[in-house]
């Protein structure tokens with residue numbers, strides 16, 4: 668699967684770990700920056716990743732900042748994006764199954780790399796349930 672990743676300085680280290688692990692699993696990773704721990708503004712990178720997913724350049728997106736909050740806010744401002752801030756395995760499952768999340772946001776300052784990789788695994792491996800959730804997700808997509 669082609670997966671876009673992006674981070675600010677608070678999520679840079681986690682993004683690098685995620686990038687390596689996804690590539691090792693055979694995914695094609697599109698790294699949209701940032702490239703160091705130097706301070707940058709998360710809206711730019713969140714938007715860049717979201718636009719790559721919304722535009723079809725990548726199938727999914729993973730964004731990391733210090734808390735994951737700012738990145739999720741930025742990504743969700745792009746039409747077609749459903750980005751979930753994931754802080755646990757069950758959240759990763761629900762983001763896929765109920766919300767059809769095409770992006771997730773993770774907090775680099777609060778998420779151990781091994782946990783982040785587990786959440787991503789669960790998210791990518793969980794099927795969208797559709798059914799009663801279909802209408803709700805369509806309603807979300809109509810908002811922008």
Ligand code: RB5
Pocket residue numbers: 675676677678709732733734735736737738
């Ligand atoms: C940067 O210090 C921090 O605010 C950012 O990484 C993120 O946590 C924002 O939501």
